[in-house]
Amino acid sequence: xxxxxxxxxxxxxxxxxxxxxxxxxxxxxxxxxxxxxxxxxxxxxxxxxxxxxxxxxxxxxxxxxxxxxxxxxxxxxxxxxxxxxxxxxxxxxxxxxxxxxxxxxxxxxxxxxxxxxxxxxxxxxxxxxxxxxxxxxxxxxxxxxxxxxxxxxxxxxxxxxxxxxxxxxxxxxxxxxxxxxxxxxxxxxxxxxxxxxxxxxxxxxxxxxxxxxxxxxxxxxxxxxxxxxxxxxxxxxxxxxxxxxxxxxxxxxxxxxxxxxxxxxxxxxxxxxxxxx
Numbered sequence: 009x010x011x012x013x014x015x016x017x018x019x020x021x022x023x024x025x026x027x028x029x030x031x032x033x034x035x036x037x038x039x040x041x042x043x044x045x046x047x048x049x050x051x052x053x054x055x056x057x058x059x060x061x062x063x064x065x066x067x068x069x070x071x072x073x074x075x076x077x078x079x080x081x082x083x084x085x086x087x088x089x090x091x092x093x094x095x096x097x098x099x100x101x102x103x104x105x106x107x108x109x110x111x112x113x114x115x116x117x118x119x120x121x122x123x124x125x126x127x128x129x130x131x132x133x134x135x136x137x138x139x140x141x142x143x144x145x146x147x148x149x150x151x152x153x154x155x156x157x158x159x160x161x162x163x164x165x166x167x168x169x170x171x172x173x174x175x176x177x178x179x180x181x182x183x184x185x186x187x188x189x190x191x192x193x194x195x196x197x198x199x200x201x202x203x204x205x206x207x208x209x210x211x212x213x214x215x216x217x218x219x220x221x222x223x224x225x226x227x228x229x230x231x232x233x234x235x236x237x238x239x240x241x242x243x244x245x246x247x248x249x250x251x252x253x254x255x256x257x258x259x260x261x262x263x264x265x266x267x268x269x270x271x272x273x274x275x276x277x278x279x280x281x282x283x284x285x
Contacts, residue, residue, distance in 0.1 A: 147190060188241050191263055
């Protein structure tokens with residue numbers, strides 16, 4: 009895959025940053041995209057430290073026309089995109105009653121509709137060449153719901169449903185579709201949360217929300233390093249033995265198994281209830 013062009017979204021930090029650099033180390037021509045290219049310093053510093061070159065481009069998943077134009081420009085300037093890593097994402101905190109329509113739409117735009125649009129835009133060229141990889145970074149929250157992450161989990165569930173449905177069809181044309189499910193990762197996601205719900209400090213959910221944050225913060229503090237999670241994304245994007253679903257840690261595997269074998273939903277319900285105790 010030495011001549012393959014790979015485009016990675018959400019590369020200013022965390023999993024996306026390490027995925028972009030790691031793919032470049034494996035010999036791919038990497039286009040690292042982010043919403044604000046002014047935040048590329050950490051990425052470029054890591055690329056320099058690892059002795060690789062990257063191309064940085066602006067891509068905002070809430071601007072679908074601009075995102076598609078980015079893909080077309082990359083194809084024209086660099087070459088056909090053979091690997092797409094849908095990594096960019098955002099998390100909104102709040103139980104459904106606390107979320108307005110705009111918050112729900114934002115989650116779908118960034119976490120579901122954006123990756124869907126990029127994937128759809130690249131499928132014709134991948135299908136024509138009979139090769140390609142689509143790797144979407146989802147979450148353990150893509151296979152089981154989590155308290156106060158209603159909109160986030162819904163958007164990640166949607167990505168997994170879309171990609172699992174697409175995978176066998178795309179495979180007939182030589183295109184591999186996969187998802188990668190991290191559990192807690194040492195990233196800035198809790199810092200970057202859309203905290204609309206937090207303004208309701210005296211509301212009926214305030215105590216439960218506080219318990220959620222205590223649990224989530226403790227989990228994040230013990231989380232997996234972003235580099236380790238990125239290593240699995242890189243493997244999914246380059247392996248000679250691809251599969252649809254990948255977890256990035258033992259914890260992620262346990263959480264996925266909890267839900268995927270939970271026929272009546274009681275195991276997940278009981279486990280998530282303990283988050284609020």
